[in-house]
Amino acid sequence: xxxxxxxxxxxxxxxxxxxxxxxxxxxxxxxxxxxxxxxxxxxxxxxxxxxxxxxxxxxxxxxxxxxxxxxxxxxxxxxxxxxxxxxxxxxxxxxxxxxxxxxxxxxxxxxxxxxxxxxxxxxxxxxxxxxxxxxxxxxxxxxxxxxxxxxxxxxxxxxxxxxxxxxxxxxxxxxxxxxxxxxxxxxxxxxxxxxxxxxxxxxxxxxxxxxxxxxxxxxxxxxxxxxxxxxxxxxxxxxxxxxxxxxxxxxxxxxxxxxxxxxxxxxxxxxxxxxxxxxxxxxxxxxxxxxxxxxxxxxxxxxxxxxxxxxxxxxxxxxxxxxxxxxxxxxxxxxxxxxxxxxxxxxxxxxxxxxxxxxxxxxxxxxxxxxxxxxxxxxxxxxxxxxxxxxxxxxxxxxxx
Amino acid sequence: xxxxxxxxxxxxxxxxxxxxxxxxxxxxxxxxxxxxxxxxxxxxxxxxxxxxxxxxxxxxxxxxxxxxxxxxxxxxxxxxxxxxxxxxxxxxxxxxxxxxxxxxxxxxxxxxxxxxxxxxxxxxxxxxxxxxxxxxxxxxxxxxxxxxxxxxxxxxxxxxxxxxxxxxxxxxxxxxxxxxxxxxxxxxxxxxxxxxxxxxxxxxxxxxxxxxxxxxxxxxxxxxxxxxxxxxxxxxxxxxxxxxxxxxxxxxxxxxxxxxxxxxxxxxxxxxxxxxxxxxxxxxxxxxxxxxxxxxxxxxxxxxxxxxxxxxxxxxxxxxxxxxxxxxxxxxxxxxxxxxxxxxxxxxxxxxxxxxxxxxxxxxxxxxxxxxxxxxxxxxxxxxxxxxxxxxxxxxxxxxx
Numbered sequence: 001x002x003x004x005x006x007x008x009x010x011x012x013x014x015x016x017x018x019x020x021x022x023x024x025x026x027x028x029x030x031x032x033x034x035x036x037x038x039x040x041x042x043x044x045x046x047x048x049x050x051x052x053x054x055x056x057x058x059x060x061x062x063x064x065x066x067x068x069x070x071x072x073x074x075x076x077x078x079x080x081x082x083x084x085x086x087x088x089x090x091x092x093x094x095x096x097x098x099x100x101x102x103x104x105x106x107x108x109x110x111x112x113x114x115x116x117x118x119x120x121x122x123x124x125x126x127x128x129x130x131x132x133x134x135x136x137x138x139x140x141x142x143x144x145x146x147x148x149x150x151x152x153x154x155x156x157x158x159x160x161x162x163x164x165x166x167x168x169x170x171x172x173x174x175x176x177x178x179x180x181x182x183x184x185x186x187x188x189x190x191x192x193x194x195x196x197x198x199x200x201x202x203x204x205x206x207x208x209x210x211x212x213x214x215x216x217x218x219x220x221x222x223x224x225x226x227x228x229x230x231x232x233x234x235x236x237x238x239x240x241x242x243x244x245x246x247x248x249x250x251x252x253x254x255x256x257x258x259x260x261x262x263x264x265x266x267x268x269x270x271x272x273x274x275x276x277x278x279x280x281x282x283x284x285x286x287x288x289x290x291x292x293x294x295x296x297x298x299x300x301x302x303x304x305x306x307x308x309x310x311x312x313x314x315x316x317x318x319x320x321x322x323x324x325x326x327x328x329x330x331x332x333x334x335x336x337x338x339x340x341x342x343x344x345x346x347x348x349x350x351x352x353x354x355x356x357x358x359x360x361x362x363x364x365x366x367x368x369x370x371x372x373x374x375x376x377x378x379x380x381x382x383x384x385x386x387x388x389x390x391x392x393x394x395x396x397x398x399x400x401x
Numbered sequence: 402x403x404x405x406x407x408x409x410x411x412x413x414x415x416x417x418x419x420x421x422x423x424x425x426x427x428x429x430x431x432x433x434x435x436x437x438x439x440x441x442x443x444x445x446x447x448x449x450x451x452x453x454x455x456x457x458x459x460x461x462x463x464x465x466x467x468x469x470x471x472x473x474x475x476x477x478x479x480x481x482x483x484x485x486x487x488x489x490x491x492x493x494x495x496x497x498x499x500x501x502x503x504x505x506x507x508x509x510x511x512x513x514x515x516x517x518x519x520x521x522x523x524x525x526x527x528x529x530x531x532x533x534x535x536x537x538x539x540x541x542x543x544x545x546x547x548x549x550x551x552x553x554x555x556x557x558x559x560x561x562x563x564x565x566x567x568x569x570x571x572x573x574x575x576x577x578x579x580x581x582x583x584x585x586x587x588x589x590x591x592x593x594x595x596x597x598x599x600x601x602x603x604x605x606x607x608x609x610x611x612x613x614x615x616x617x618x619x620x621x622x623x624x625x626x627x628x629x630x631x632x633x634x635x636x637x638x639x640x641x642x643x644x645x646x647x648x649x650x651x652x653x654x655x656x657x658x659x660x661x662x663x664x665x666x667x668x669x670x671x672x673x674x675x676x677x678x679x680x681x682x683x684x685x686x687x688x689x690x691x692x693x694x695x696x697x698x699x700x701x702x703x704x705x706x707x708x709x710x711x712x713x714x715x716x717x718x719x720x721x722x723x724x725x726x727x728x729x730x731x732x733x734x735x736x737x738x739x740x741x742x743x744x745x746x747x748x749x750x751x752x753x754x755x756x757x758x759x760x761x762x763x764x765x766x767x768x769x770x771x772x773x774x775x776x777x778x779x780x781x782x783x784x785x786x787x788x789x790x791x792x793x794x795x796x797x798x799x800x801x802x
Contacts, residue, residue: 007584007590007592010580010581010583010584010592011580023609027608030608031576035580049650049651052682052683053631053632053682054630054631054632054682054683054686055610055613055614055618055630055631056683057617057618058618063610063613063614063617063618064609064610064631066613067607067608067609067610067613068608068609070608127718129737129738129739129759133716133718134718134720135648135650135718137629137634137646137648138646138647138648138718138719138720139720140646141636141644141645141646141720141721141722141723142720142721142722142723142728142733143723143725143728144723144724144725144726144727144728145561145562145563146627146646146722147722147723147724147725148562148725149550149551149559149560149561149562150550150551150552150555150559151551151555151557151559154551154552156552156636156638156644157627157636157644157646157722158550158551158552158559158627159550159626159627159636159646160546160550160561160563160565161546161549161550161622161630162546162561162565162605162606162609163609164561164563164565164568164569167565167569167605167609168565168568168569168572169757171569171572171573171576172572172757172758173758174576175432175572175575175576175579175758176758176760178576178579178580178583179411179412179436179579180411181583182411182579182582182583182586183408183411185583185586185587186586189408191408191411191760191761192760192761192762193758193759193760193761194758194759194762195757195758195759196757196759198733199737199739199757199759199764200757202728202733202734202737202739202740202754202757203739203754203755203756203757204563204568204757205563205725205728206468206734206740206752206753206754207428207431207468207469207471207754208424208465208468208469208563208564208568209456209464209465209468210725210729211725211728211729211734211752212456212464212467212468212729212748212751212753213456213464213725214725214726214729214730215729215751215752216458216464216748216749216751217456217458217459217464219726220724220725220726220729221562221725225560226547226558226559226560228538229455229456229562230454230455230456230465231454231455233538235542235557235558235560237557243542243557243558244542245538245539245541245542245547245558245560247536247538247539249450249536250450281453281454281455282453282455282457285455315534317534317535317536317539318539319535319539319540319541319542319543320542320543321542321543321547321548321558322542322543322544322545322548323545323548323621324544324545324548324549324606324611324612324614324615324621324622325545325615325620325621326545327543327544327545327603327606327612328611328612328613328615328616328621329615332543332599332603333603333607333612336530336600336603337530338530338600338603338604339603339607347613347617348617350613350616350617351607351612351616352607352613353603353604353607353608354604355604356570356573356596356597356600356601356603356604356605357573357574357576357577357594357595357596358530358594358595358596358597358600359577359592359593359594360592360593361593361595363600
């Protein structure tokens with residue numbers, strides 16, 4: 001039940017156990033923590049497979065791990081031992097929610113755990129629905145996006161760098177947990193939820209019509225470089241070598257772009273020549289190369305600052321391409337209330353992002369990530385009633401750390 | 402309140418009004434509909450800016466629109482007229498939840514609407530937190546990913562084809578709605594939630610360390626083609642020209658890959674020569690080119706079928722690159738319970754994806770998308786008490802359609 005009415009911590013009072021590694025489930029747990037839940041990540045002693053993942057500091061501390069485990073508590077225990085499994089089972093039963101991507105373990109399966117906690121919410125992320133393994137980069141290869149990403153003249157696949165499926169899967173996982181919490185509040189019943197990473201990718205590609213157009217029209221998307229499919233959208237380069245992305249979704253955007261680039265008459269003449277109606281977004285897409293040829297001259301003749309000033313005075317959607325280092329050092333990060341200074345042991349002080357959804361104008365900020373096992377003794381004492389003597393015995397037996 | 406205990410329709414009984422276009426908010430509304438909510442998309446007469454978006458059928462019906470509005474009801478009204486605005490305000494007040502990406506309209510602002518419905522849940526997606534405009538492709542340009550995507554020798558930016566920020570933003574929006582519903586159930590209070598698309602991208606890039614490594618280590622990610630950063634992951638091509646993505650996250654995966662490609666001794670010799678310890682994932686990443694040179698010979702000497710058979714017998718994570726058309730026609734779609742046959746007026750019959758999260762083993766399936774305005778009269782009668790005479794008058798005044 002909700003214990004406090006704090007609108008920016010709506011999940012306060014909810015306790016969740018996370019047994020995870022890599023991106024999707026850690027992101028889910030962190031998101032739920034940002035919403036106010038107490039999230040206890042349980043790891044093997046020494047850390048899970050993601051504990052040393054790059055990027056790392058000069059001393060070898062994982063910046064990556066710190067980034068995806070902000071605001072959690074950490075318990076470290078030997079989950080290969082019967083006593084370690086028993087502790088974790090009791091912790092899950094006491095908490096009432098498990099999120100995990102460690103699939104197929106009988107000891108923390110839905111059937112086993114609901115004998116201890118009948119109204120358990122059990123959310124399991126797997127690679128594929130058939131039980132097969134898969135990670136973002138293999139799943140992505142099998143969906144179709146790499147074959148249409150990158151310059152049109154390229155034949156080889158181009159992988160994404162953002163693990164987009166992991167990210168989507170992580171947010172779906174958080175959504176599943178909150179939906180199940182609300183359902184349990186109302187009905188008293190728990191739920192068994194499974195989210196195969198591959199199905200997240202397949203559903204998304206399907207929702208966005210990438211499969212449907214093949215089924216219905218018998219053709220599939222081609223590689224079109226940096227053009228936006230079905231709209232007028234294209235990248236341009238300034239006289240001093242800076243790239244810009246331009247999108248004209250509406251006739252007003254498109255008219256403004258022509259006006260800015262002093263091509264209104266040339267665009268009209270092109271429409272006449274081609275018999276094209278540029279008030280139709282499809283026509284703007286079909287003839288994008290001719291249009292880009294016209295617009296490109298203006299971009300090539302102006303500096304980045306001139307282009308930015310010009311575009312700012314129009315309705316055109318645009319952005320200057322930036323590197324991660326430029327963004328990290330620029331106002332989108334340094335002057336954005338989404339980010340706040342975080343002192344992260346092992347990593348140092350940095351600007352850490354909060355939840356991107358703002359509640360009543362506030363982005364719920366994140367606390368630092370825990371040291372591995374930092375909360376083991378406290379959590380076992382608080383929720384399982386372990387005494388100091390119990391903790392000492394478990395520690396000397398190497399069951400906890 | 403939850404009216405039915407159907408575990409696969411946990412949001413049954415919730416009614417949501419959506420005023421939207423494009424991807425993020427339509428995806429949010431569809432996701433909430435898949436979870437059992439009644440979602441009423443309200444559009445201008447003739448459709449919003451996304452109503453004709455590509456891909457389209459030969460007859461010009463938008464496959465895209467049908468894909469992102471499955472299972473909703475549709476109301477069409479003239480939202481520039483005072484009477485149209487009044488109808489929509491009353492519908493929102495009666496429903497209690499608004500999701501929208503039409504930002505900055507006073508008549509459906511939080512302040513205006515909470516005078517009619519004090520416990521309203523109001524979720525607004527905007528381009529940027531500062532009120533500026535932005536769409537996925539412009540936001541993405543400003544974050545940093547296009548500068549590190551694609552072949553290492555490339556200097557130009559490479560855009561993603563998947564609108565990953567829209568997708569993430571849409572699922573965050575659904576998460577925000579359900580979180581606020583649970584909070585309202587418990588406290589009786591509504592919420593004002595804002596989700597800037599750019600902040601979704603910034604938070605995600607930040608959570609995944611892309612900014613943090615620049616802040617902490619003073620360096621930023623380089624363009625590394627299809628390699629997986631910090632791990633051993635690489636694409637290879639078979640003797641018959643088929644591409645495969647290979648990922649070895651663990652020492653076991655890596656050892657299996659060496660064994661399959663008959664390079665165990667060569668890898669050991671390479672480790673000796675380089676003084677490298679390949680049990681360390683960072684070392685496998687650092688020396689990926691030398692390793693890929695060794696493994697690549699085996700791939701180039703075998704057909705795609707031989708490679709698939711060989712990899713299947715190992716722990717290595719792998720996938721064959723596929724085109725959208727191949728996926729649409731293959732068992733990942735045609736033999737996957739995630740997909741079910743949907744008869745979509747205007748588009749035809751196709752295999753449509755359900756929610757990728759399965760509740761008690763069931764992926765909640767989607768109904769067809771509505772025809773624009775198909776539910777206007779029914780919704781106004783059911784929730785605003787409009788009579789047949791009211792509907793006739795509003796129709797002849799062109800206030801509804």
